[in-house]
Amino acid sequence: MPSSILYQNAQRTVFLVDIPSSIANAQHLPTSPCPGTQRRLISSPPLEQPFPSPPEPKRDKARENVLKMIPESQRQLHESIRLIIERGLQEIRDSLSVGSRWCLPRECTSTIHDDVGKGAEENEAPRSNKTRNQGKVQTTIFCLSPRPPVILSPTDTNRFSSLADLHGTEVRNPSPNSVSIRVAADSQTFTIPPASSFVLGTLSTPTASANTPPIPGLPPDRKYSLIILDPPWPNRSARRAAQYKTHAEKGNSLNGLVALLRDIIHTHLDTTSLANPPRVAIWTTNSAKSCQAAHKVFQDTGIVPVEEWIWLKTTVSGEPVTPLDGLWRKPYEILIIGQAAATATSGMVGAESSSTRVNRRLLVAVPDVHSRKPNLGELVKAVGFFSSGDPGTGQKYAALEVFARNLTAGWTACGDDVLRFNSDRWWIL
Template sequence: MANAIESAILFQVENNTFLLDIPYSIALAQGETAPCKQSEPPTAESSSRTQTNKSQRKQLLSCSPAKEPFPSTEPKKPSARAKVLESSPIAERRFHSELILPLVKDSLEIIRAGVEHGRWCLTRAVPCEEVHEYRVPGHTPSRKRRKENDSTSLQPGPDGHVITLDEPPVILSSAAPNIFESLSELKVAKNPSSETAIIQIGTSYETMGEYLVPPGSSFILCELPILKGSDYYAAHEIPIPGLSQRFNLILMDPPWPNRSVRRSGHYTINRYSEMDILTEGMREILQTHSYRREDITQELAETQSGSQIQSQQSIAAIWITNAEKSRKAAYHAMSSAGFNVCEEWVWVKTTLSGQPISALDGLWRKPYEILVIGKQRTDSRISASSSSQTDDLTIVSEAVATRRVIAAVPDLHSRKPNLKSIFEKVFFSNESSRESYTALEVFARNLTAGWWACGNEALKFNARECWVNDTTGN
């Protein structure tokens, strides 16, 4: 088992199979120093404070790890199961049964053989009254928005202001709290320091809430145009207002349609009729904020080795559901933006003892989510994942060169594992690329040291009330 103080990866076999602790992965991603171009060089004084901060590490509040699998929701009668199977596309059934299921089974067996203590996650900090979502301090949605949004969503102010590229970002200081009357004052903000900055909402006399901004991180707090309907999206020339730079890594966790969530009315969700808008929006984000093929070709011609991601190359990563429509949308968005789908990472959700949280071959609920990964094409040759081929998902999925499995005990709803450390192991493994690559997380729910984040929930899990002093000894 890896030293948990240094890594949230509890077990791994090469770079293909991982056991990851979710809360600790987010905690470590808050960083003590920022491995990116934006950060200022540390001084002797800041280095001294960093050493002090290491002894005061914070732990992210979580829910208790599941000890038993979830109750089954599967059809009980053979006739009912057969009916569900008939309604599922054959290609989708083959994808899960022939490509994903055997890989997941083998990977879980490998991890079981390697985890001696039997626990598949670290000790968690759980509130006395366990919650599944946190309300963010200093934010009170309007009555209308409450019906549409999660109460923890961070919406910009009611003035309807649209961020433009002409507006300078707010530069945060790590020397003292940065005080703002409301979150609406924060459209675009940067922490260029190698230390954590604190945002205080309220006044010097009364604090409504605080947020911890990791070293070298930046954020855009807004609802993206692609979530506001076709007319609003068409009226905006840039997919992320206030952002113009390009990135080596673009990670997205889109708000895919979900029947049960849509019935609850708890979240703002894109319906299937709006899937084309979401797909187009993801394509625009990738095209606008990734490096162009001509940039990559020129740099590869100037370098002696193409084995590592170079400074002008980009990779894209999109979380999908287990529905065929979301996988097709991710494939198409990447392909039409000039990316070849090259990898798929499978996050397998397990109990504390390593059992899948639901049946691996379940029809209604599968115990995993998939991260689709693509690399920017370096030539004009047509690949299996080109836009002309993405209608046939079988061709694309069978052409995926690499699949990796990441097992992790799930935490709060909507909280994904932070995969920064695994991205760096796989794509930015040498010291030069690890220190210089740039990254953007779209639809983010927390900040990551050295990365950009955007979305209306980008500060969600960076609220101070989500963190406590680490007394677990992990």
């Protein structure tokens, strides 16, 4: 199948990625042959022009006053990122032919926002991911004895009356092929990738009075060498749009969310593997508070930040979706990647390495449907993070994605919206 990486430099520090194909490719194992008919993910039209920018201060004095409200450390971080972005964009432009579009052709429909996936939203429990109920990380007491896993049949359609039948338990597809789940309540079908598993449900905020697992339904002894977290950080623009709630609404602090992420890492990160140094990746927003919270999680779990992947959002012609020097909106998000302290200086590939310097890579991608991010499966392989693994599946590591919105072949995913983009309503032949 065609790679979702449209460009990468020799140093593997600059990538141009196609988001829809990254998710489509993630539905197959590395060892699987390319299917005769490749399903295509329904997407939003790619941006032709940047977003309208909020009004910026017109006078130097007014701009200076706004800059004074931004911490010096955050301004320095942005300046260093701006230089990386400018160099990376120029490198991609020099490598592409004139007039090339910065994404692959997309499948778009006029009903994408009205019908596609609506049934899933109406029948699922409140979600702790990035939509209208984002951040609903609840304090819930669960039975200490987890329910047995649901093993999906590889030969028949797996039928359930509603998605509630699957809440709070691990659902596995051990087959090397995709399988189907049919939900009668809304006549919806979900395609489950090979060798994948998921836990559908609301994550539990840890409490002193309840000894509950951080991911109810996932056995605490299940370990992973890669954990990817996309937490529901507070977001002012999202609250204004009323599209989803965030964890810090109604006076809640970030403490509960930080504690949850910390407990997930403590419980599920495999720190025993010598061949594959364990890694944790946390998506952050442009809010200083989210970056500080992510670093707090790393500090509390003995994880040392070793890389930052900057996802720059551009138009089809490679122009940032908002001005790089805009004060109100930045056109990028940052994925902070850390390793267990004992292995933090090993296994570094690409940019200059040192025990005190964080390596940075630039991921350029034209944005897609709201809150879709590039699937990291191909990128993790491209940078050579893991060197050994299962020869049967081609997976060189065990991965857990938390607050996921789609499944990945060979990975485990969890969250209240974990099946969203695996609904067949999002796919066409």
